[in-house]
Amino acid sequence: MxxxxxxxxxxxxxxxxxxxxxxxxxxxxxxxxxxxxxxxxxxxxxxxxxxxxxxxxxxxxxxxxxxxxxxxxxxxxxxxxxxxxxxxxxxxxxxxxxxxxxxxxxxxxxxxxxxxxxxxxxxxxxxxxxxxxxxxxxxxxxxxxxxxxxxxxxxxxxxxxxxxxxxxCWAYSGRCYLSLHLAGRSGNRGECAQACRWKYYLLEEKTPGVYMPVQEDSRGIYILNxxxxxxxxxxxxxxxxxxxxxxxxxxxxxxxxxxxxxxxxxxxxxxxxxxxxxxxxxxxxxxxxxxxxxxxxxxxxxxxxxxxxQVFDSAQLVASHEFIGVVRSYDPLTKRAVVEMRNRFAAGERLEMFGPKTECREFVVTDLRNADGEPIREAVRVQEHVSLAMQDHVEEYAIVRRRLAQL
Ligand code: SF4
The missing domain is CATH 3.20.20.70 (Aldolase class I)
Incomplete structure (x- = not known):
């Protein structure tokens, strides 16, 4: 085979x-x-x-x-x-x-x-x-x-x-009308609003406006999640x-x-x-x-x-890390990496980086500069290209991320 x-x-x-x-x-x-x-x-x-x-x-x-x-x-x-x-x-x-x-x-x-x-x-x-x-x-x-x-x-x-x-999918391979029915977006046309993961309450027809939680936790119940x-x-x-x-x-x-x-x-x-x-x-x-x-x-x-x-107590997504940006280039002469930013980060922060061929490693953000080469304290604009000093070679497409918590 x-x-x-x-x-x-x-x-x-x-x-x-x-x-x-x-x-x-x-x-x-x-x-x-x-x-x-x-x-x-x-x-x-x-x-x-x-x-x-x-x-x-x-x-x-x-x-x-x-x-x-x-x-x-x-x-x-x-x-x-x-x-x-x-x-x-x-x-x-x-x-x-x-x-x-x-x-x-x-x-x-x-x-x-x-x-x-x-x-x-x-x-x-x-x-x-x-x-x-x-x-x-x-x-x-x-x-x-x-x-x-x-x-x-x-x-x-x-x-x-x-x-x-x-x-x-809660439904058979996406053959589902829930999203179309509740949000006007058809799962069968690739527009699903993931309505099955919304939180639902019980509503008695003669008591409009009173939403009774079907209690699982204080936020509601997720019956199709x-x-x-x-x-x-x-x-x-x-x-x-x-x-x-x-x-x-x-x-x-x-x-x-x-x-x-x-x-x-x-x-x-x-x-x-x-x-x-x-x-x-x-x-x-x-x-x-x-x-x-x-x-x-x-x-x-x-x-x-x-x-x-199913998950009944929360529709919350979990993650141990947060995406910070993608390395677009590395100059071995100046030893600087250009990062396209996705979430804000600051000079002095401890972050992680891994590449297509390289293992994940921790590093501290040093000498952060904007696209004009001016020193900055923080990268704040999504898609902005910023550069930082990196002693070791960094691969194009390397991912920069921040550890959030131990799951
Ligand atoms: S609402 Fe969307 S994700 Fe949920 S079962 Fe229907 S098609 Fe699948």
């Missing part, structure tokens, strides 16, 4: 570059049309061309989502869009609608089609159906156990992709079960999130491939606590999690 692939989200061009330099074998992204993540800063044609060229230069593949459930009117522009993706060099498209798949077969027959998790493939007979129809890869439903995945693999040759990390998925401990078992691609969820997440999660899974996957008896380094678990997340669970992998898959 081929080495399994690590597949990371690319919500925009910067996140694509982060995913690739931090070790993704492939990225998935949306163009401006026909994707489910409408609000994820989708790629223009020029950005697609640049992103695909960057990924290919680094030996990574690019898959483009075309996974809306199309209405009749959507079909008209679909062929020309698919042809443009092929011309740009996309390695595959991700579809969920059989109509879109049929148009893709006719229009770009050489382009591999991956079946989106939105198609809810939960059994081997469905998998066989899609294999016979010409699908190159099936992104399995998240609601499957390890045993079920292994059984599907025994019946099909088609590539199998499985989500290993990220947010879980799914834990995040984390399967870093299962990569070896999933590979043994015949999974070809490990997918990280999160096109809406930050570049810091993408870099941190991709780096952790890259290290775990390489270690498993080197030694099938590898058990996850606790440092990688700690790294996955560093990004904003809900408490983790293993989802459905050991069977239906029932109530243990």
């Amino acid at each position: 081929k080495k399994p692939e690590l597949l990371a989200p690319a919500g925009n061009l910067e996140k694509l570059k982060m995913a690739v330099v931090y070790g993704a074998d492939a990225v998935y992204l949306g163009g401006k049309n026909f994707g489910l993540r409408a609000a994820a800063g989708n790629f223009s044609t020029a950005e697609l061309a640049e992103g695909i060229a960057f990924a290919h230069r680094h030996g990574a593949k690019v898959y483009v989502t075309v996974n809306i459930f199309a209405n009749n009117k959507d079909l008209q522009e679909l062929p020309s869009y698919l042809k443009s993706l092929q011309e740009l060099g996309a390695d595959a498209i991700i579809v969920s609608d059989p109509g879109v798949f049929a148009v893709a077969r006719e229009t770009v027959p050489g382009m591999p089609c991956h079946l989106s998790t939105q198609a809810n493939t939960t059994n081997w007979r469905s998998a066989l159906f899609w294999q016979e129809a010409g699908i190159a890869r099936i992104i399995l439903a998240r609601e499957l156990s390890l045993a079920e995945i292994a059984e599907i693999r025994r019946h099909v040759k088609v590539e199998l992709e499985v989500f290993v990390h990220g947010a879980m 799914a834990r995040d998925l984390c399967l870093i401990d299962y990569l070896g078992r999933l590979a043994a079960a015949g999974v070809n691609s490990f997918k990280i969820e999160g096109r809406m997440k930050s570049a810091y999130y993408v870099a941190t999660v991709t780096r952790a899974y890259r290290r775990a996957l390489d270690a498993y491939l080197h030694d099938p008896n590898y058990t996850t380094d606790p440092a990688l678990h700690a790294e996955l606590q560093a990004i904003s997340h809900r408490p983790y669970s293993t989802g459905f992998l050991e069977g239906n999690p029932g109530l243990s898959g």
Whole structure:
């Protein structure tokens, strides 16, 4: 069997570059049309061309989502869009609608089609159906156990992709109208407002304005608030079960999130491939606590999690660290690093930094200067480029972060 692939989200061009330099074998992204993540800063044609060229230069593949459930009117522009993706060099498209798949077969027959998790493939007979129809890869439903995945693999040759990390939907793979109903934003069109994670109260119809808490804690109750998925401990078992691609969820997440999660899974996957008896380094678990997340669970992998898959007392995201900025360049002559700032920081602060190839290290911010080279006490403007003195070499794309608390 081929080495399994690590597949990371690319919500925009910067996140694509982060995913690739931090070790993704492939990225998935949306163009401006026909994707489910409408609000994820989708790629223009020029950005697609640049992103695909960057990924290919680094030996990574690019898959483009075309996974809306199309209405009749959507079909008209679909062929020309698919042809443009092929011309740009996309390695595959991700579809969920059989109509879109049929148009893709006719229009770009050489382009591999991956079946989106939105198609809810939960059994081997469905998998066989899609294999016979010409699908190159099936992104399995998240609601499957390890045993079920292994059984599907025994019946099909088609590539199998499985989500290993990220947010879980309360509804079946996002087939949900809650957000559309409550916020006018459709989860089925990539505009979900995560209405399932809002806090809810009980309202008696004859007593308007009186919101009775269904008490769990003083702030309310979170009845539909799914834990995040984390399967870093299962990569070896999933590979043994015949999974070809490990997918990280999160096109809406930050570049810091993408870099941190991709780096952790890259290290775990390489270690498993080197030694099938590898058990996850606790440092990688700690790294996955560093990004904003809900408490983790293993989802459905050991069977239906029932109530243990939910968080009832808070919808709060937790993180042990805060994103400060990205290193854009380092001058070995002046020994200064240029950082694009995301959260304010000050001279004299103790921060952390890690790069695509370098380990995390602590350092103290010294000789902080603005873009004009003038000394400043604090960096305050998001996206501002500031420089600081760093004795040791710093990689481009290195992440700067602040420790918040021990979780
Ligand atoms: S509201 Fe919740 S369950 Fe529904 S699509 Fe959004 S995240 Fe998924």
